[in-house]
Amino acid sequence: MTTFQDLGLPAPIVRDLKRQGITEPFPIQEAAIPPALDGRDVLGRGPTGSGKTFTFGLPMLTRLASSGASRPGHPRGLVLVPTRELAAQVKERLDDPAAAMGLRVLEVVGGVNIKRNITSLAAPVDLLVATPGRAQDLINQKILSFSDIQVTALDEADQMADMGFLPQVRKLMDLTPQNSQRLLFSATLDGDVNKLVDRYLNDPVTHSTAPVQAAVDTMTHYRLLVGGREERNEVVLRIGARDGKTIMFMRTKHGVDRQVKKLRREGINAIGLHGDKGQSTRTKALAGFADGSVPVLVATDIAARGIDINDVSLVVHVDPPAEHKAYLHRAGRTARAGTTGTVVTLVMDEQAKEVGQLMKKAGVDAREVKVTADSDTLAKITGARRPKGTPIQEPAQAQRRPAQRGRQQPHPRSQHSRRPKAGRRRTRKDGPTA
Template sequence: MSFQSLGLSEPLLKAISKKGYETPSPIQEKAIPPVLEGRDVLASAQTGTGKTAGFTLPLLHYLSENPKEKFRPIRALILTPTRELAAQVYESVRDYSEFLNIKSAVIFGGVNQKPQVATLRRGVDVLVATPGRLLDLQNQNLLSIKRVEVFVLDEADRMLDMGFLRDIERVMKLMPDKRQNLMFSATFSKDIRKLANSILNNPVQVEATPENTTVEAISQRVYRVAKTKKTGLIIKLISEGNWKQVLVFTRTKHGANRLTKKMTAAGISAAAIHGNKSQGARTKALAGFKNGSVRVMVATDIAARGLDIPLLPHVVNFELPNISEDYVHRIGRTGRAGANGQALSLVSADETSYLKNIEKLIGERIEVEIMEGFEPDPNASTEPIKPGQNRQGGGQRTRNSKSKSSGGNRNNSNRNKSSNSRRRNDRRH
């Protein structure tokens, strides 16, 4: 199938050709036709499958084929969970609409709102936004979405993970009842289907790949290792393997900062990216990672959602996620566009149950290896880490830790403070 056969307009085909794309990806083949027909769509697609073009191309086709008055009210709203994803989607909208009379803009928190407001006042057809900044500007009467014709909810599963359900519901009430709705998610959980039922009207459901399968081009491997030796192992792997571009996942923001400092001290250029970082710092870190001046990017799941890094060769789970679906999303950062990729996970004793759940989810056993000098601790507890606990590799403990075992209890008030702080930071996106 070709892009021409999908029925897209000539200006869009010209923009697609300029970007070097010749044939649509599976998610584009399945999603574009029903969107062009005006149907609501519920789509599931892994990272790197081209899902952004799956909704931006038909959306732009519709807007250009049905022009409105010069005033340019916001006709299409694309809602994303993070700043990085918003910027990425906006870039796609801008590139694909190069030969169309379509104006677009992106708004998100963490930066001065004045330039964003100035752009909105000049008139915008397509708005890409994060929930917090959108509702903030709406509350200031600086924008209106009461004339939106197409609504796109991107990365819906991450939206729910980040606690944006109430914000989504508020946004829904601000738009007209009659509109086309498109919902894209990496997974189809019960909560996602419940949300879909409240947003979509008789939707067409499409999937690019079976739910929660991993990309075939990705080589997966587990290193069993003592928690206190994780930092030494990852430094050895990166240094001796001469890895030039590595995306490393940690469970917490503090863990990302700590690991970044240790890598830098070992002579490996590294940068951390997470919700506590300013937008300027995050943009600088990502730019350095893409141009090669930063060798390792250490990220949390929330900050990494939406990062578009072509031909990324290595992804390392410094810590396994406690949510199995996040593993699939993490490793999907590599093995894109037909390229091979390596996904490595450093697994300590207390992450054993996480590994079992991941293998159950993806339906396969992951190859296990033990590196000499970095053997797992045979006496370590296999009690899983509880969500909210701030335990990182390297043997460091929270200030109020009272237990000597790796599975020891933590002060409940500190854990609650950590959880509440994380939720506040998440909502700043």
């Protein structure tokens, strides 16, 4: 059995991983950590949940610990991520091994007052985890400089492309020294991601654990034919009352808020997650879901990537996703790190053809079953049961409120886009608000 020590990581990091019960590297870690430690550019391809954070993070920390000291506002390592949630998770994963090496990790993201970032950057930061929009704001205000960057990691590069962030990413990458090390990780390596590779990576070592479709191999997929909208809504309530952690996906922010209210009226403890939620609200929602106190998370596609909660046993597409990539990334919230899970798509009569085409493009073989709210088949597949019916009061953190923006410049695709004016409802698309 290969160990992290065998990969060449320093003893303090190995000891910290062992303390966390982590002793055996995942395949992508075993393949990519040694060349990253050697200073090579690395191109990693693999499904979410395959261990990418340690793959780029541990070599970065190793290099930074042996290459001098950082200055205020001048980090020496940079991780760019598409969403606030992923930034928080990367920082959390790397905090302990960084501390073991005497290093400081800081996250800067949109949705929090920029003054907090300015205060944090007044002290030396070794590794900065950032969303592109907030990083650019801080650079524009001359609070942050990338002139000392020795190694940069781009995480979930394909999502940054999907969300329209690549112009910002290129602008930021151009500010890092040309001879610095670059590590790029993505579930897919097509189109615009390949352009990033060609422009910024120098003779990269490429490691691919599996195509994105392989992420569904440990999942059981169902298309549940529910008839009309009223029948579907009853099925959703029964599924929501099940035991275990459940993520329900809706296409719109309005749909999320409406669904949470319906579930809570029936005594189901649910909370919503979408781009109009303030950062503290989003953090509390994920914390409650992670610790099991809130068993049902209702979300838009903003949550389909980067949210790493291992014991999610069921993913429900209440609204089928708009395209096949979104299906795979939503589904990837279950069956993480080698575990198994169930993914169900609720299909109304008028959606049957669309969903069938979507499944074919996603390469998913989903069993088609006709169900009703009272059917034994629904209960067997999902654990559905009749809800208690005692309303649960709406929690304060579930209320919609605009994020604090500090001195940010509005941009339709920036990670801190302004909310629509009062009276104007945006329900077609859940835009990026990292």
